Amino acid sequence: MPPSSKLPPGPPGRFFSGNLHQFLPRRLDFFLDVAREYGDLATIRFGPRRIFLASHPDLIEQVLVTDAKHYIKHFGAQLYRPVLGNGLVLSEGDFWLRQRKLSQPAFLKSRVLTYAPLMGDLADRMLANWRPGEKVDVHYEFSSLTSAIALKTLFDLDDPGDREEFTNTLRESFDLMSYRIGNLLKFPLWIPTPHNLRLKRKVAHLYRVVDGFIAHGRARKEPGNDLLSRLIAARDEDGKPMTDRQLRDEAMTLYLAGHETTALTLSWSWHLLARHPKVEEKLVDEWKTVLNGRTPTVEDLTRLPYTDAVVTEAMRVYPPVYLIGRQATKDLELGGYRVPKGLTVFMAQWVSHRDPRYFPDPEEFRPERWLDGLASRLPRYAYYPFGGGPRVCIGNTFALMEAVIILAAVGQRFRFTLESHAPPEFEPQITLLPKDGIPAVLKRR
Template sequence: MRARPPGPRGVPLFGNSQQYAKDPFSFLTACADAYGDVVHFDLGPLETYMLTNPDDIETVLVSEAEKYRKPRFQDDAIGDLLGEGLLMSEGETWREQRELAQPAFNMQRIASLDETMTDYTEAMLDDWHDGETLNVQIEMARLTVKIIVEAMFGSSAGDERVQRVQEHLEPLGARFEPDPRRFLIPDWAPTRENREYHEAISVLEDIIDDIVSDRRGTESDPERMDLLSILMRAQARGEQTDKQLRDEMMTMLLAGHDTTALTLTYAWFMLSQHPEVEEKVHAELDEVLGGDAPTARDTRKMRYTDQVLQETMRLYPPVYTLFREPLVDVKLGGYRVPEGAAVMLPQWAVHRSSRYYDNPLEFDPDRWTPAERSKRPRLSYFPFGAGPRHCIGKQFSMLEAKLILGTVAQKYSLDYVGEDDSLTLRGSLTMHPRNPMEMQLHSR
């Protein structure tokens, strides 16, 4: 077994965290290009091993997944926010919660939500007007919050409730942007950032409590298979505490809308930059839908639209890196990785590697034809993770994105008019545009 893998030189105490915080995306690709499949660096006190070989990634996420857990540093970082929801729980707790939640994500049930998704989208379009300029990221986030609350909580999120959610997401995003000083500042320290973070959590918890209160008394209906109904019935059987129920709802509220909204935001940007691709999308929608609202069945025929979304998530994966922590010493890429270290799996760097993609920085939906896809290693692309802990909402998210894109693109072409043509990004729990995504509407 070889000695410690190569990597960039750091500085005392901070390691490479200052380089990473300055521009995490350039840092990840530069490390992968310079040092190969396994790279070692320190993010403050966090000893980190970055993997970019799909075989090693498959080992961690799939074939030897039982040797890894979600890292403890994430427990400290976002435990107050997500508690023991599906995203953060471990072991038997996670298995029980996953099994309990699974019926809400049954493919037949998800398909039955297609009208809900298109109805909310068309209601949004009722407020859009030809020639108007909108921040499409805000529009997509509002829409996906409304859909997730209806689809998974069996409730409705009016404009005022959605506004409160959005206002209090910003302190959460700021909290998780890379900051080399953060490990030096305890959670209880009376800083403005800590205060705003905990205030935001409190407001979001109040919103969730209001939704639960609205639903009390309806959970006994066995026909209701939304996630909240399932959790409330489990609570009535003594299988869920109030905290577990709230943790799952917080996880679903945040993870269940943000990633889809970002995927759509980046898709609109890429379509505006590539009119030849947009023309193909319009042609497919005209042929498949003929002006009608898309259904789940229609999305099976929207193959090029699907390829556009896949290529968007390749270049702009909302979740741009995953972390795991070995429970024992492991061997990866010929190197020993010690128990308790951080194993980083960066979608951003792997998805943009010339080892797996020709002209990797070009936007080319034709990469996603079955023939082209079969030429690449399976985990050269993993926007939803992989293995037993892959994203439970993958099918929901993809159906939602296709239905929204299909509904909107039949009526409007969106032209990016912002100042940031290169799309400057900021890292947080997910990858966000740093500047407003201003787009002008043009009726078709």
């Protein structure tokens, strides 16, 4: 049977703006409401642009795996190109495949595991500066730590001042990009508006810094153990290396992917643990039994199943990447409906991870649900915090190892008391940020 030319059901919208007035003030709840009211495939409209929201695992798998070669990154992701360039997140086709093959060896599990001691060491350095009774922003603390780890593993960068400058400039760039994305009227970047000029200055500064890292890496007589050195040394089938521009784009992309998402996983994990003391007690018991106060090593990872379950459940409840999208490059079919060329399909982890068909009591933080083999019983795309298909996150092993090591290193010495018991407020940008940080007080374990 040919696909229906009708649109899937969806919420009514305004004549000009469509559903933007419903989406902008409460985008997470909007996606959830649409999926629950209109089903596994729904239609929404942002201005003149129609979008499908796919929520069933089979539909998501069709987009990310079966028909992956006929989809490209969607219009929203492309708006981050001024910062991320043509790195793995945004590149397409043969160029993306070449870059993925060149980058993949740097992320082999055997190589990633060599970074575990560094992660533990930098976590210990952070903890040495903490004092009981001190007020902290949980997200700021873990963002600073994962930034230090990312800059050390990626660029072999040690200087705290350089780290802070780089991180702050990148965050300011993304804030400017997010402001631009939220505006209905977007002037092309070549038009010298004050906002565009500020963004271009920030991005130019970032590029100069990363270009300096690349020049330093190329000048080394012996390559280091950092990821940039491995990318510089990589060669394709024709023996050709990456250009400086390609290296810069990949470095920017890997820094963002290796820093922000893990920081959010840790931040939301501690926010949830502070609100669920019984879960935290079980976690502490596991650390006492396995680690007895030690900073975890690679050999400990398989002996910390409850710690792993806490991280997995935190990424289910508050997925750092809450939405992905793909744009059709030809007419396709999805769920019995025609997907015309150029249409974007959204898939929201925020929605999928709250589907009661697969996660009973989905709003509850319950790490135990993962301890009896749930992952092996779920449809493949009921839970997908790192995306999926050919474009699954290249650094997922790195991120999971980092989260488990840091969670255990921190939690054996400190706990957090939240300053507010109110539900968290979110600031969904390219990732799921806490709107005003996560204010807390440090308590000695």
